[in-house]
Amino acid sequence: METLNTWCRMLYYFVSWEAGIVSELLTKTNMVDGITDTFMPMRTDSVDDELAAHQPCLGESKGKYVLRYLRAVVAWHAAIHVLCRSKSLPELLKNIEIGLVEVPRSPPSVLTLGEISAEFFMRFPHMVRDRQVVLKTLERCYLHKRPHSDSNPNMFFGCIHAEAMLMGLLNYHNRYSAHAGQDVGIQDPQIMQHIVQPVAEAGEAVIAVSKMCCWCCDWLGKNLESQFTLPGTHGVMYPWDPPNVGVSESVLKKLEGELWDQLYEVVLKSVEPFTAGTSLFL
Numbered sequence: 001m002e003t004l005n006t007w008c009r010m011l012y013y014f015v016s017w018e019a020g021i022v023s024e025l026l027t028k029t030n031m032v033d034g035i036t037d038t039f040m041p042m043r044t045d046s047v048d049d050e051l052a053a054h055q056p057c058l059g060e061s062k063g064k065y066v067l068r069y070l071r072a073v074v075a076w077h078a079a080i081h082v083l084c085r086s087k088s089l090p091e092l093l094k095n096i097e098i099g100l101v102e103v104p105r106s107p108p109s110v111l112t113l114g115e116i117s118a119e120f121f122m123r124f125p126h127m128v129r130d131r132q133v134v135l136k137t138l139e140r141c142y143l144h145k146r147p148h149s150d151s152n153p154n155m156f157f158g159c160i161h162a163e164a165m166l167m168g169l170l171n172y173h174n175r176y177s178a179h180a181g182q183d184v185g186i187q188d189p190q191i192m193q194h195i196v197q198p199v200a201e202a203g204e205a206v207i208a209v210s211k212m213c214c215w216c217c218d219w220l221g222k223n224l225e226s227q228f229t230l231p232g233t234h235g236v237m238y239p240w241d242p243p244n245v246g247v248s249e250s251v252l253k254k255l256e257g258e259l260w261d262q263l264y265e266v267v268l269k270s271v272e273p274f275t276a277g278t279s280l281f282l
């Protein structure tokens with residue numbers, strides 16, 4: 001980590017160099033125009049939330065794209081630089097408490113395609129009449145949304161998203177503070193309570209994230225008992241693990257139902273052309 005930090009710091013000084021050499025070379029010359037998609041580290045079929053944020057924007061030149069990517073790599077150093085340069089920061093930090101939350105790893109596996117198909121027909125039994133189209137669509141969705149791993153095809157590649165975890169913690173201390181003594185896996189409940197409780201009780205909490213939220217985080221923000229202000233959503237679904245505190249079973253069941261309904265809508269779009277075709281020839 002120390003070596004990575006050093007290299008990033010050096011890269012940061014190049015990218016933010018006042019002379020603007022890197023920016024000029026990338027945006028005002030054609031030096032990266034020949035770069036191909038296969039060379040780019042950001043693949044368009046990626047299911048990773050972080051990488052998807054660095055897809056090329058519509059109309060963005062390759063030079064600007066590469067510059068944006070480099071700036072994202074060194075963004076943490078830019079943030080530290082701004083904070084350390086600020087004269088008013090020591091005054092501002094006097095009453096600010098900073099906490100770092102570390103969450104456990106997500107479960108290692110997810111449902112298999114067979115299990116998803118069985119559950120789908122159980123929830124939407126009338127879809128059995130288009131069984132083959134449904135199975136094909138589910139398989140296509142499954143392969144599209146998951147990175148390939150021949151050694152362990154059911155491996156879960158997601159995690160608990162940071163904003164979801166914060167919402168869970170705030171909701172836990174806002175709604176279930178009477179049970180705060182119960183063991184829910186928080187390593188130091190007193191310190192956590194000391195930091196989170198005042199924010200939770202202050203009302204609508206603002207969760208600042210540098211990018212738009214995924215579909216599930218946005219849904220959670222609208223469906224938990226507490227009120228949150230989030231940066232909005234790009235509406236994309238990514239592998240997502242629910243926070244292990246502050247989300248009741250009934251909320252999780254509701255989310256599960258919503259996700260199955262979303263899948264149903266996708267499958268229905270695949271089935272409809274076949275159904276329309278059948279009625280046309282009958």
Ligand SMILES: [Zn+2]
Pocket residue numbers: 161164213214215216217218
């Ligand atoms: Zn998310």
